[in-house]
Structure formats: structure tokens, C-alpha cells
Amino acid sequence: MNAIEQDIYDRLGHVIDPELGKSITEIGMVTGVRVTPHEGEDSNTTNVYDVSISIELTVPGCPLSKTITDRINAAVGSYTEAKLIPHIEVGSMSQEKLAKLVEQLKAERHENPFNKPGNTTRIFAIASGKGGVGKSSVTANLAATFSALGYDTAAIDADIYGFSLPKLFGTSEQPVNLNGMLMPATAWGVKFMSIGNFAGSEKAILWRGPRLQRSLEQFLADVWWGSPDVLLLDLAPGTGDMAISVAQALPNAELVVVTTPQPSASDIAARSGLVALQVPMRVRGVVENMSWFEHKGEKLEIFGHGGGQRVADQLTHALHYNVPLLTQLPLDPEIREVGETGRPAVLDENGKLRDDDFAKAFKDLAEKLIEPPQL
Template structure:
């Protein structure tokens, strides 16, 4: 009897050890770290079921005590489902998972956050070995679709499998939350913010804190500080791509980006008409004064398809003009990366809280517009 009891204990301990190893591969979606490394798994107990053998396979109830970072964590269900999946896939026994969820104590959470901050140490995107490609989407004037392009480009990157983040750096005219259908605030972990994830993109915007109906009356130093906080006080992990939706023109925020993210690349958005392309050139010429490279030009609203005909409502050639003038002024190639049509879907789908390049299931659509953004995304990463 004692020998049988000892064998059962040994078998349970072996299962518990193997399950812990499996759970070490479960990654917290917000922090990008293993749930075991972060101390979220408090205990694992494999209890023989009665009868202990079913269909010739040893049967156990597995009780896992999980401590999430905050009470009411929005990704609680996602994490518990991943834990259940890891347990259920164990091949050597019939395991039934039972997940008991609670939240970390203030002391434990504080220790975790301090460790994360120590590992990151301020702005994570200025390290020499950073892998993140940073694209600042700029325009000379408003109304050219810069934010729509930023949102759809971010959604495209995410759908292609890139770990993607986006910052709404247009403090006065923030619009990314509405395009992505975000109505929640970032989770606050003892002073460290978790970006809100929507349609596969990690997002941060001042609009998540103020509400879309409130005016922002900030000037230079405070604007720069807001960007620094978005970079250093938010846990981004190590995204493959970071997009910044800049305010129109060549003001304080563009200079702040250059100072805080010297490895960022500018993407200039224009429309075909001369009035837009002229000011778009000026936004690109910022690169003569700050250490930023202009990656290329995107011409938006290039034509409108009507009964099989391309109607050039806003004229032609704006993107080419900006490309040629910046190439001449900066003395390196500034290509015209893409010409995008004027499509009502860019507006109507965004108003529903979904980037137009995605279908309702969140996958990249098969439309010509989505394929144009796919081509643009791949060209930027080349």
C-alpha cells in the first residue's frame, strides 16, 4: 500500500514537472514574457482521479493556481485558455485542467514591474542592438489621409505576422483609437502602462486618456515629454515594427521624434494636387536639419475608380514631384513607394472601428486596396 502510494506521488511529481516546462512556453500577450518567468504560476498539483485509470490511461485532475498581474485583467481568458491547451496536449496521461485565478499582491507586482523596468531602462528603441524598424508617417498638411494610412499599414504589418506597435503622436488630432475601435484605457501596472491591443496592433494614444471631445492645448516641452512617456513608460516588448502617426507639418512633434528616435525613418504622405505636394516637400526637408532618413513617399487619393475608369479627381503627379524634389535636396534616393486610390471603404470601415484592409475576421482582405498596403509594407521592410 505504501509502495503504491509512493509510486502515485512519483508519477504526480513527474507530471507536474513536465507541465511546468510546458507552461514556461506560454507567453503573456501584454508583457511578452513567459508566465513562469514572471511568477504567475503559483502551484501545479496533479491529483489521481478515481478511478485512476480510464481506457488504460492514467487519469489526473490538474489544479493550477495562477496569479495575474492585475485584478480583472482583460486577457485573463486568453491566458487561461493557453494554460488549458498546454495541459490538455500532454501526451502521457488523461489530464483534466482546473484553473484557479487570482491577482498578485502589491508587493509581488511591484517587484515584477521593477524587474521589467530594470531590464528595459528608459526608452527601449535607442539601443544599438534594437531590432525594431521605426517609421514616422508625416505630411505637410492635414486631410491627406495620413492617419488612415498609418492605421491600415499597421494592421497590414500585424496580419503579415510582424509584432506591430503604433503610437498616435498627433496630439491635437488623435484618431487611431477610433479607427481601431478602441474605447478602453491602457492597463496601469504600478506606473508602467500596457498598450491596448486591437486588430493585432499594440496601440497608445493620448485619446485613450482624454476622450475625443476634449481639446489638447499643449506646447513644445510638454509635447516632447508626452512622446518620451509613450516610449519609456509603456511596456512595448520588442516589436518588429513601430509606426508613429505624426501631426501635420514640421512642428515640435516632428523634431521631438528626431531627438528621441534618431533611427526612425520618415514616410511622407501627399495627395496628387500641387498645393499638397508643395507642403509635403517641406515636411521631408526636416531631414536636412535633424538626423532622420526619408524612406519614401506615399501618394494617397491618386484616383477614383468609376465604371472601370481611373478618375484623377485631385490631378496627377504629386507623389512623383515630392519624390524627385526630395531626392535632389537630400542627395539620396527617396522613392515613390505607393499610389493609393480614393476609396470610401477607407472612411466607412474605419468609422466602424476596423482598418479597411482587414475583413471582419481580422485577416488581410483580398481587395486591391489591401494588396496595395501589403506591397507597401513589404517594400518598407526590404
């Protein structure tokens, strides 16, 4: 019995808490494993055992309780030497135990986990010169694409005044507060934080520069992100306080500039990239949105053409390194309609990448960005 119990406990060490990204045994969630001979309809069959597993969740009524118990059942089911019938008893941690866990996590995390030595997270700040060019839609779809491709993906809604990620991801879920440390909301495989998860979409935000900077610091330092492969930031339009704060807090961030084809948008978009002349951020490239509208097989350039390439050329000349036009995206009412339902348009209802030109463009964009920049 002891050998089976130890084997089951070892297997539970591979069950990962979906919020903390750590093993449920490592964080003390498993408080007991007990194996006894099964006394039921299979009692006359050899090698049939009941397995009683006691776990303590970090908070009572944790919304991810079923996910955790499903993973435990799968771990128990992987034991092939005998038939095991799992029984899971779910409780919650005491305040003292939770406080010790949070202190342990904070000690591991440091203040800004994305600046600590050895951090491998790729950080992309999505910028634009003006509003209305589809920057937030690009952020949401790019994040969903990275996640669908298997990358551990996080996103921060750094557009405090014009936050939109909760609507684009289809959730207003409030982050779980673990003794002062927040667990990010999760939708479509993406962990994200937005002031909209606290303020509500109907409220206006009236903050000045110092408070804006503090909000970003809190999103970075007071949230348990784990170790994501990719972090996306949806910046506010222009080159204001938040863009400077991102550059100061995340000097390893790479800038992606979003524009539309017409000169009135592309000329302003170039300015958002030129911020790299004054802060330590590299511009990875340009995304041209709303490039054409397809009607009866013909591509109609409603907003003109060439804006994305103009921005790429201007930035290449000013920054003295190659800033490519990464992709061009169509203007499609269906993309807007799907996005407004709370599902990134690159995904189908099951969260898989769609097999269409729009999703393929984002897949290509993600693959280009994840490659190391050419110096």
C-alpha cells in the first residue's frame, strides 16, 4: 500500500495548478493520499483499490476546482499496475498556510519578474499613433494565436483609458486575490490583466501620469504570471506616459507598430515607432490593418494603400536597422462581428486556429515575431 501511495503522490507532482503554474504537491495543495482495498462489486477482483486524495485549494470555491480534480483523476488513471478508484476530498487552505505560500511565491518572483536575470519571456508592446486602427484587436488575436500554437501567453491591457481586452476576450472575470497577490483572468488560453476587470466597462478612468505608471508596476509585480513564453502589452495610442513607463519597466520589450494604409494614419504611426530613438526598445516591425476589402473576388483598397510600407521605410531610415512590414490584414465585417462576441476571430468555437487567410496571417506574424530579432 505504501508503495502505491508514494507512486500516486509522485504522479500528483506532475499535476500543475492552472493559476500558479506550479505542481500541486510543491505548493502544499495535496494533504493526503491513502490507498485501501476496494470493498464493492469488484472486491473479489485482485489489484483493485480505493485511493483517497485530500487537497486544499488556495481559495474556497476556486473556479478552477474542476480543472484541478480532472487533472488529478487523469494522473491516478495513468497508474496501470492496478485498478484505482479515486475519491477526492476538496477543502481550502487556512489563512496561515495561504500566507506562507504567498510569501514563498513573492520571494521567488522579485518585484518585476520580467526583468530578473534568466527571464526568457519574449515581450511585445503593440503600439499605434492614433486610436481606431485596430491595435487592441491585433493584440487580442496575436495573443490567442500564440496560445493556440502552444506558447504560454500573457497579455496586459496597458491602455488604461481605453481598455478593451476584457470585451475582446469575452470575460469580465475579476482576478482572484491571494493575500495581496492577484491571479490574472484567463480566456482562450491567455492570462491577462486589465483595469476593466476592476473598474467595469461603464466607468471612466481619470488618472494622471504617476498613477498610470503605478498601475503598470502593479500589473507586473503584484500579479502571479508564472513564467510565460510571451507577454503582449496593448499600449495606449501615441507616445504618452504609458509608453515611457513600459520602456522603463521593460527595457527588453520589442515594439510592434499598427497602422492603416492612409497617410493620415501612417504618418502618425511612424511617431510611435520613433520613441525607440529615446528609449531602449527595439521596433520589430509594422502591421498594416484594414488593407483591403474583398468584394466579389476583387480587393478594394478603401483606405488607400502603402501606409504600412511607408511606416516601415521611415522607421528603417530613422533607426538605422531593418524594420519590416510584417503583415497586411483585411477589412472584414465578419472579423469585427466575431470579435465583438468575445472570441478572437482567429479561433473557432473550440479555441483552435481557424483554417482561413486571416488566421494564417496571424500564425505567420507570430512565427516571425518569435524568431530572435536580427541585429
